Amino acid sequence: xxxxxxxxxxxxxxxxxxxxxxxxxxxxxxxxxxxxxxxxxxxxxxxxxxxxxxxxxxxxxxxxxxxxxxxxxxxxxxxxxxxxxxxxxxxxxxxxxxxxxxxxxxxxxxxxxxxxxxxxxxxxxxxxxxxxxxxxxxxxxxxxxxxxxxxxxxxxxxxxxxxxxxxxxxxxxxxxxxxxxxxxxxxxxxxxx
Numbered sequence: 001x002x003x004x005x006x007x008x009x010x011x012x013x014x015x016x017x018x019x020x021x022x023x024x025x026x027x028x029x030x031x032x033x034x035x036x037x038x039x040x041x042x043x044x045x046x047x048x049x050x051x052x053x054x055x056x057x058x059x060x061x062x063x064x065x066x067x068x069x070x071x072x073x074x075x076x077x078x079x080x081x082x083x084x085x086x087x088x089x090x091x092x093x094x095x096x097x098x099x100x101x102x103x104x105x106x107x108x109x110x111x112x113x114x115x116x117x118x119x120x121x122x123x124x125x126x127x128x129x130x131x132x133x134x135x136x137x138x139x140x141x142x143x144x145x146x147x148x149x150x151x152x153x154x155x156x157x158x159x160x161x162x163x164x165x166x167x168x169x170x171x172x173x174x175x176x177x178x179x180x181x182x183x184x185x186x187x188x189x190x191x192x193x
Contacts, residue, residue: 009159013087016151016158017098024152025100032101032113032149040142044124051131055183059127062179063120070119070171074112074164084109088154099154111156114164115171117143122172127179143168 030036049056086108088097121143125136147161156164 005159009157010087010093013151013157014093014096016148017087017154020098020100020152028149028152029101031145032153037142037146047128047132048124051128055187058183058187059179062175062182063123066119066123066171066175067116069175070115070168071112073171074110074115074167078110078163078167079105079107079112082109083107084157084160086155086160087157097154101153104155108156108160109163110167111147111150111160111164113150114143114147114156114161115168117146118165118168119172119175120168122169123176123179126173126176 045060048059052059084107086103086106087093088099088103089106089108090097118140121136121139125139128135143165147165150156150161151158
């Protein structure tokens with residue numbers, strides 16, 4: 001069964017990675033870049049501060065914990081444990097993989113990019129859903145685009161990004177629940193958190 005899933009994952013990867021052009025190469029490098037999304041992060045920070053005022057300090061502590069947990073868990077809990085080679089490091093695929101901007105470390109399961117962006121999308125989408133009801137679907141679409149870019153660029157299999165997306169979404173939901181519990185029980189009705 002595992003061999004069958006690996007074959008499906010590899011074939012899907014080769015199909016997606018094979019759909020490339022010079023225009024999309026540059027676009028996907030931009031989409032995959034961490035600094036590229038700084039304006040979005042600043043907008044989300046503004047929206048959080050606008051809605052939560054002084055309580056946004058507690059929110060930002062949880063965002064920091066979320067990003068730390070998602071990044072560290074994806075690397076130390078998964079990549080270093082499973083040690084699944086990235087497609088661009090797989091000797092059997094190296095001649096077939098279209099890479100655009102390098103390959104990254106040797107291991108790819110799970111995608112840290114996918115884990116981080118889905119964690120942030122779910123957490124912030126849930127956090128702001130009372131005032132911005134359509135934000136969560138837009139953030140999930142953004143996260144999906146970033147995850148897709150990792151396959152396009154040849155550095156992750158679809159299974160890597162799918163598992164990373166599920167891990168990130170779960171972490172986003174858990175940290176959001178932890179934030180709500182903390183805010184409700186330790187700062188009810190105050191602006192001290």
